[in-house]
Amino acid sequence: MGSKETSLSPMLLLSVLAAVFGNFQVGYHSGNMNAPQQVIENFFNTTWQANYNVSLTTSQMTILWAVTVSSKDFGGIVGALGVKGLADTFGRRNSILIANALSVVSGSLMSISQLCGSLGLIITGRLIFGLFCGLCMSLIPLYIQEVSPTALRGAFTIMSHVSFSLGILVGMVMSLEEVLGNAQFWPLMLSLSVIPAVLQYLTLPFCPESPRYLLINRGQEEEAEAALRKLWGNSWDILTEINKMREEASQTQSKVTLRDFLSLRRYLNPISIIVAITLGAQLSGFNAILNYSTDIFTKAGFSQSQFLTLGTGVINVVFTVVSVLLVERVGRRKLLLTGFMVGALCNILLTVSEATMRCIPGMSYLQVLLVFSSISAYELGPGPISWFIAAELFDQSARPFGMAFTCMLNWGGKFLCSLLYPPLLNLMGAYVYLIFTAALCCAFTFTFFQLPETKGRTFDEIASEFRQANRVVLLKELQKDFRTFN
Template identity: 45%
Template sequence: MRIMFWTATTPCVQQTVTWSLVQSVMASVLGSLQIGYHTGNINAPQMVIEEFFNQTWKERFQEPMSLHALTMLWSFTVSTLALGATVSALTVGIVADHYGRRNSILIANSLSLMAVAFMGVSKIAGSLEALIVGRFLIGLFCGLNMTLIPLYIQEISPTRVRGAFSTMNQLSQTVGIFIGQIMSLENVLGTSRWWTLMLSLSAIPAVLQYLTLPFCPESPRYFIINCHKDELAARELQRLRGTQDVLEEIEEMKEEAANLKGTEDVTMLRLFIVSSYKQPILIALILNASSQLSGFNAIINYSTKIFRLAGVAHPTHTTMGIGAINILFTIFSVFLVERLGRRSLLMFGQFVMALCNMLLTLSIATLHLVGPYVFLLFTGFLLVAVLYTYFRVPETTGRTFKEVAAEFRQADAILTSRF
């Protein structure tokens, strides 16, 4: 099946979206659904899980945990996911280049199933350590897939619709967050009896991914750039495009592979020393930092407690409202990204988040005098990110990898000539 349409940026250019491409994108973002699910499901059942911690501690040591120790243990349990993601993110390039994009996603998927097993038995085994290990394994899974999935989608998608398809990754995460928020409600599965089952439900999309993704094409770019197998790349690209005429794209990938010769042994240190790498690396670091330091994760992980302290009557329902709005605006971005461009939407989102952090600070300050001002730090990071994006980040809408790389090389040449 082939779907024909025209993009807003190039009204005369006909694009083809095949069923193979759609299936590949949908199968890959089942991993993003799991990331979102485990981001959104740990919030509402905080008191239930803290009671499990306290009860387990009393059975072991015949005394309850102190409030300070309980708070520290809960915070560590929540943040263990981020710790695991940090560890695995350092290895994602090695895994992706060695096993391929699609196969690496499937390998990462096994970590999700292992995590579900640990979290699922934690209550029966009376082991708070099993829950923490499960969160760490989910973190490893998240750290890999947060790079692998968008990389796979970008490399299999046609240039003119790459932005829209890449947005499906974020949309799947927001849907996962919302589902996690619903499942963790006290009148659903966020109870002292069913919370381990609630944490284990991500096994469903994990199994579905194993049933679908193995039948999807591997990234043609991986075959050309990493394996130097042009015939395999052409065959996979023909499946994705639904046509035998893929010579132009293949030649573009081969030219990109030629430009990458000599960079195979680039070390982490050289990434920050070689001048031609500095600008793209700096952009990647700042944009990712602006996302992680935006305050979004703090809201998602602790919103129920924040709303409860703010005096909101139904804090869990308000948290669900955040999830619903998250989905709504991600859907908008699917349709707007090719019209308005990635850079414009990025700056708009950063500015709005900065404004919202200021409003959160003012609203929570009517309960507390010091604690809520942490959101001003997030505001500062975001405002810096807006300015940096405006002055230094190039627009990539409708541009090939080759064209974006050429712009970086040109900018580097200009900078070198000045000094």
């Protein structure tokens, strides 16, 4: 691989940065509902009293808040169903722009919820925003993967997760009572995501469509070459890359249906890998900590728990950046295994610290350290890699299905954690973290035995490995059938 191949052109950087404005919006709404929980709950209670002349009970408030928080994640599951249709019909870039409209609508609805005295507008707004999440968290990694050189593919894709983590941190800051997370300004705080949505509309239309989509999906070779030159500059390797795309196109089934995706043997192994990695990441406990960290720190006895929650946002960003620096050096596989192992250890120790906090002095400080360590382990590998690994394991025709499937699993795991963590914590207490430990151990085991390293390998090389595995299995079955026949 020539050095020119990895040179960065201004257009390539602009394309990546314009795309990740979407991830920033998702992160913002993942981090802004924690600190102002009591303020928004007071609005819920006041509105409920005005409409029904009765106050919400504690259990009703718990359920209503869990539904409010998890509605975004449920919307993410539904939104992921549209990824394949949008990506293959309108292209990767245009699909991102189409999905972006959902974010604008969502922010607008939540901004008028207090004015209209409607808690339903908050839930509806978050549900619509969830549809945007389900689309953009698949479409954006898909676009970045297909416009990036192989040597930078992993690092550039994790940039989308860096933007996501930055969004979480900004959401946490904006939701502080001293900033906008108070009784007067919380509707404004919920609507600020419209700003990066507008910025995306001002930048992404000037960026090229995915060259791989143009050549392999649409058969537009001249347009693909022009887009590639615009993205990478006039490097000597452009024609080489075009030839690689041609070769991949010849090996790729022209159209893959959902039935093909779920039944063809060459896709079954990647699907099983995605299930293990994604559910391991989302059931690791990270989402419970992210959504309820303020409550966790308050119960541990810290009076300024919202600032510790802000610390989780800082740790989140720092270790996502570390992942960017390591992913092309260490590889996806090692980062995943390390993250799963450290995360499992943190959850075991969280169980011990939670169970002994009342009788052993200083355990509350250990719990803070473990929460930070758990977030670090997640962002080191499982968090960012679980969102994009599917794009590297499937061929061009099946890639949107793979990303949509990944997105559904990711948002499904987030939804379950957001919805079930509060009642499970009340039911199991400290031992709820053992559920997360079991999920991480299963993910570690499956990753160790099944996931090939994808660092520095082209899409066709990775797909060929699974096609070859399919041929080996098919040959064994044919030999077995031949022996039976004889």
